[in-house]
Amino acid sequence: MRCQLLWIQKVYNFLLQPDHCLLCLGRPDNQPLPICSGCQQDLPWLLHGCRHCALPIAAGDDECAACQQQRQPFHKAYCAWRYDFPVNMLVGNFKYARDWPAGRLLSELLIAHLSYLQQEEGLELAEALIPVPLASQRLRQRGYNQALMIAQWLGQPLQRPVLHNAVRRVRYTRTQQGLDARQRQANMLNAFQVMQPQQVAGRHLALVDDVLTTGATCAALARTLLAAGARRVDVYCLARTGRQELMQP
Template sequence: MHCQPEHKHQVYIWLKNAHTCLICDEATHASHCVCNVCETELPWLMEQCAICALPLPMEGLICGPCLKKPSAFKQVIAPWTYSFPIDSLISRFKHQARWPLGHMLARLLGQHLQHRFDNSGLTRPDCLLPVPMARKRLRERGFNQALMIARWLSQDLDIAVDEHLLLRPQDTVAQQALDAKSRQRNLLTAFALATSADVTGRHFALVDDVLTTGATAHSLARLLINAGARRVDVYCLARTPKPGA
């Protein structure tokens, strides 16, 4: 006896049908909804600082700020520079709640990370940690973009994500409006660890959308290292170039 009804019509299979590229609106068969042309023309980050991923003229160098004052994190992994159209895509994801754009970028970041795991010896972390958002800004925006990126990466890379280990008990001034020194002072007491946090000997990767001065990442990494973490990396969608570059 057949328990399923007989169906002779063509079935719509999502993965075998053309989608629309989220950048140029042309048809594409890519599952992450960006056509090959647009993906190739994205501002891929090539020559960069071996620690903070700051764009540099040559590969394999360490930038001046990292030489003068080493960061608490080990390495930043970012596929793109924060320039057009990546800056526009991230802004629309964050400020207009265009979640499909964020998902597309997170999928591409996941592919970039998997390639690094497989081919360049990048060590897989034990856990992903989204950068926590100030409560006031979270209420205004309605979601934490870093948390969403971390969840998507967790699914694609099969790496655990801990949404509650890092806390932001104090609301601080928005970092975008501050210079590098003010950003560091602004974050001195901004973050904390959950009381039940187990960090000793573990390798973490902080997840955020954009790395600018690295002050937030450094503050969080220092907090984790001081609590006994073995290593802290940073995964983000884009890295801003040096001002005036």
């Protein structure tokens, strides 16, 4: 616990008084966050994605081929970036190397992205946030759930409660890395259980995670929540993979 508190203090101190950009190590240009304006503009922003699953697609297209054939059970996915350099590096360091300042920086920028969509494009924010849960074994191995941390960072500025105990992962699944879309879907079958149905019934919810790949995990979780009475389920993620990443073994 003491180690965790020290990490949290480090994150907040660095964000409140940034002395350099996390990416180029230059001055942050009096920015409130540890990223300079140049690096922020150069991030791989997701400028055009499928209107349902956010898969990067060509300008002028509305839906990806997969959603034209079969829609995901979640209503809509919102992702700030393509899963490309340097966002993939920042996410990887946050997820596997305890680089919490990197995760907090991306979360703060995602908040700004969602707020912009709300003000300029009429985004209807979800009533509550649900972080994608980790299996207890993987949580013990890693020591923290990065999706829960992102949800907690989003919750207060967006004024949305985080329902971190509403759903539990009840079946240990193999890691999704290296699996194709069909294997990922089978891997997530019956993986989740709603523990507190009264928290989800009739509500518009948003699943929170770091990266949306095939959508198999969020699809399985969305089906579980909808079956428990949720009115609508969206997805808020930092980044979205593209076709090239989906084809990699």
